[in-house]
Amino acid sequence: MGDIRQSLLPRDVLSAAKELLYHLDIYICNLVQSGRQPPQVDTKTLELVEEFILHAPKDRNAPPRRMNALQELQLLEIMCSCFQEQSRDTVRQLMFSALFSLQGNQADESRMALLGKLVSMAIAVGRVPILECAATWLQRTHRVYCVRLARVLVDDYCSLVPGSVSTLYNIQSSSPRFCCQFITAVATLYDLTSEELTPPLELLQMIVSWLQDDPRLVLITFLNTPLSGSQPISSLDLTPLGGLVRWCVKAPLAYRRDKKQSLTNGSSECEPDVGPLFSALHLSVLQVFMLLPNILNEKGLFGRLALLQMEPLAALTSDLSRLLDQADKHTHSSSTDTHALSQLALDRLAQALQVAMANGALLCSREDLRAICSRLPHNNLLQLVMSGPVMYFNNIHTPPLAFSPHASHSPITTHPTHPTHPTHPTHPTHTPLASHPSSHPQYPAQPFLSGMPFPFRPSH
Template sequence: MCDMRQSLLRRDALSAAKEVLYHLDIYLSGQVQNSPSPSVDTTTLELVEEFILHRRMSALQELQLLEIMCSCFQEQSRDAVRQLIFSALFTLQGNQADESRMALLGKLVSMAIAVGRVPILECAATWLQRSHPVYCRRLARVLVDDYCSLLPGSMVPTLNNLSSSCPPFCCQFITAVTTLYDLSTEELTLPVQLLQMVVSWIRDHPRLVLITLLNTPPSSSQPIGSLDLTPLAGLVRWCVKAPLAYRRDGKQGLANGTTETELEAGPLFSELHLSVLQVLLLLPGILREKGLLGRLALLQPDQLTSLISDLSGDLEELNPLHSDTQTHIQLTLDRLAQALQVSMAAGALLCSREDLRALCSRLPHNNLLQLVMSGPVQQSGFYPHIHTPPLGYSPRPGPLGPHPSSHSPHTSFPSQPFLPSMAFPFRPSH
């Protein structure tokens, strides 16, 4: 190995990096073939750091290196070898090379999206599943910047087919961006182009957000400090917080008090909310098949606590006396109630009724939320199938929701019916 290092030192930066990649491929192919527990030794990792991550390259050389890496992953037919190569290159080691790793990783995944290199995206999905959320958010930020900021309008045509060509990456990417954009500030409110893409992915492939859960053996556990198994908690947060977040961040109001961004994003969040409820209804069968029904909470109580705390803070920033603001508040609480009811019925939220009442005690009164906190949750499988209404369909809630005379209609964030033809026993709270 010492002789190899001396040989690499005599080469130019691109040639040396290419040689290390070639060595890595041959070395790990042999490991997979001959060893029951293939791994990368320390000396090889040192070569990767010295000749790929630390050597200075011109912009042209770096582009050529990315093309070489794309070809390397594309031509390697064995997934196990590809995953090991990717791990050797981009597993964070807690040293100075990690910044270079993250920079190169962002450029490689961005290029893989642009040129449709699915093997790289599959490796990136595994990396996202195993890495700390801080670094997952950094990668997500790079991709969103590339496809929403630097190249506005390019996201839809470029990523449109990803949901069918590489579902694992899409699932992990959605999970990462829901942790990146938590709608807590204007800067952390997701771009409309990104929202459009997420909505179209989930609308066309509802099981997409469950891919990681489906592919994870029941006995295995997520690495400590990793992303959630599904993006459901983050998607619920988006849908519930959206009416208040856009109301809070709106700068330039229209004649009816709504904002231009709100008019564009409102129907998208409404469609996303309905899609999330439909996905939740798929869970009982999946969890039962894996032996996890009643044992695995995909929406954690601490996530619910954080969401309700954020809602309380957002409500304090708004003027509750404004009639249009009241419409937004009631829509937010309606969506929260719907998400809670379906999540508990589907086994995604394991929360007692008493804990739920305590958590929601700081929120304003809402008829639907009161029903959820008062009445028993129906057993899984009792709910009828929810049919997606046309995009322009904006029904008002029935007797379970606020009285129509209480609030004026609001077309920007159309309300969705809770669950058609469902009767809930009502016990007044004292």
């Protein structure tokens, strides 16, 4: 395509960009049709994209080619139509990659600016092919740039235009893949370390609603990704579960801190209580964990793949320890209130660890837990999780041999049957205890809970 440059130079910026998109479409169609594996766009074509669509100057002495706001809007509409009309997904993905794959040069800033506007428009006008391409981009790109795109979308739909969040909400049904990647990106972006990095209320409400409608939504990328070990280390996590656990655990103390700061700054606005929202989110996350045993077994990954990693959990417990120290030292409210919020945060951490380990999302031992939780104050539930009967959950919860691809490698292939207790002679109405596998059929995914002296329920 390098030979068309001379024909593009005399054109105005919009006409040149439109013509190049047309030629790029034809070029990639021919590339795919040729059967070359892998199909790869050549360097000269990428340079044309940078010069005539991203307007990166090829010659320092040449005057910059820039679009005004109206021309840029027209270009975005042309791009939306181009992707919508192209029926082959392979061609669309290659074209999107040619336009927006980061090259590590000065044109990357222009790429990110144009990408944010294009994806925002695709959400507004329901251009699913672009959202699907953007989902792939989010999966393959460094997380620093993924969270930049997420921030643009949150600003556009949760901050700038009141009421526009309902438009963003609809991507759950139109492009679940993009929705999953978007949740992963915002869960990475907002770590609750400051007011600026705390998720907006509208965003929180939307994510809670999404998960209540379909808990499997956050697993879509994981379910559709071949795990070949080629996932870049710097990319987003396969699921947003780690980030969402962080939100739920830190929220009781982090949101209280931010509210206190706003009152100190003289703000008198009534802020809605976000406590029930985080309780609902916490419950949804636990429900997602309980879906995992069957899914991991189907993929042959039970006991081999941890969707929650120890390093982020260690960072979370460190952050929580600091928040707890700050709450103790700087609180201006009753000590009872501070203690209740602290215990709520610790309860949520304990429940997340307990249910994640029981369902194969977290592979660790009691010693690992003690190490990462060593700086945390005492909490009854956390203490029970750390010192209870659970050692390595991936082995304890391996299903029977006929249903598990890993049972032959596990030292525990089936659950031993508990001996039947004899009937007490003075109480003939007592029933002997049944064997372990059938004693609690309502909890098939986490049999270790049956031996605990407390019922499982999330903290509110």
